[in-house]
Amino acid sequence: xxxxxxxxxxxxxxxxxxxxxxxxYETRDTTYYLFWYKQPPSGELVFLIRRNSFDEQNEIxxxxxxxFQKSTSSFNFTITASQVVxxxxxxxxxxPDLQGGSEKLVFGKGTKLTxxx
Amino acid sequence: AAGVIQxxxxxxxxxxxxxxxxxxxxxxxxxxxxxxQGPGQDPQFLxxxxxxxxxxxxxxxxxxxxxxxxxxxxxxxxxxLELGDSALYFCASSxxxxxxxxxxxxxxxxxxVT
Numbered sequence: 541x542x543x544x545x546x547x548x549x550x551x552x553x554x555x556x557x558x559x560x561x562x563x564x565y566e567t568r569d570t571t572y573y574l575f576w577y578k579q580p581p582s583g584e585l586v587f588l589i590r591r592n593s594f595d596e597q598n599e600i601x602x603x604x605x606x607x608f609q610k611s612t613s614s615f616n617f618t619i620t621a622s623q624v625v626x627x628x629x630x631x632x633x634x635x636p637d638l639q640g641g642s643e644k645l646v647f648g649k650g651t652k653l654t655x656x657x
Numbered sequence: 658a659a660g661v662i663q664x665x666x667x668x669x670x671x672x673x674x675x676x677x678x679x680x681x682x683x684x685x686x687x688x689x690x691x692x693x694q695g696p697g698q699d700p701q702f703l704x705x706x707x708x709x710x711x712x713x714x715x716x717x718x719x720x721x722x723x724x725x726x727x728x729x730x731x732x733x734x735x736x737x738l739e740l741g742d743s744a745l746y747f748c749a750s751s752x753x754x755x756x757x758x759x760x761x762x763x764x765x766x767x768x769x770v771t
């Protein structure tokens with residue numbers, strides 16, 4: 541069975557602080573995909589990143605960076621110099637890698653990030 | 658770029674009524690997924706369709722049914738609504754056969770059962 545754990549239920553920071561959102565996953569699949577989604581107060585799910593299990597390179601996109609460590613089954617997300625607009629619930633998700641297609645996403649419980657001015 | 662369309666965006670129903678939610682995937686996407694997100698919860702997978710056939714099933718109540726039509730749009734039919742069905746229902750689509758493995762989510766339908 542697959543499981544995603546986001547131990548941090550809520551995080552509150554002051555603008556310009558760096559913040560890291562933790563994600564730990566469990567799976568018996570040898571190949572799989574990991575995702576991060578952002579859900580602002582308006583409710584939509586915004587795709588942030590996808591990483592497959594064979595690619596352990598860290599990735600940076602502007603103020604966002606992701607650290608994937610297969611050895612510890614973690615896929616952490618860091619926001620540098622946080623801004624008020626980063627306030628949202630962030631979900632980490634896991635999906636098996638089925639040849640030729642995607643599969644259902646298993647989400648973590650989410651981490652609510654509040655960035656205060 | 659075209660996105661996933663869901664209608665209606667908001668729906669208010671009374672207990673024991675029925676509801677139909679519609680999802681129009683991105684053009685050339687042939688797989689549709691439905692998720693239910695209760696208040697303060699994470700999205701939970703309900704059901705998925707690939708090429709108009711059910712491809713996977715999650716924790717979908719027997720009171721719910723869904724199908725995918727020839728134009729690839731999908732409908733989620735919910736009967737005998739209960740208060741606990743109040744949630745945000747997301748539809749997502751993905752293109753099979755392409756190395757993207759990404760599900761594109763629609764804006765969601767917020768269902769309120771009173």
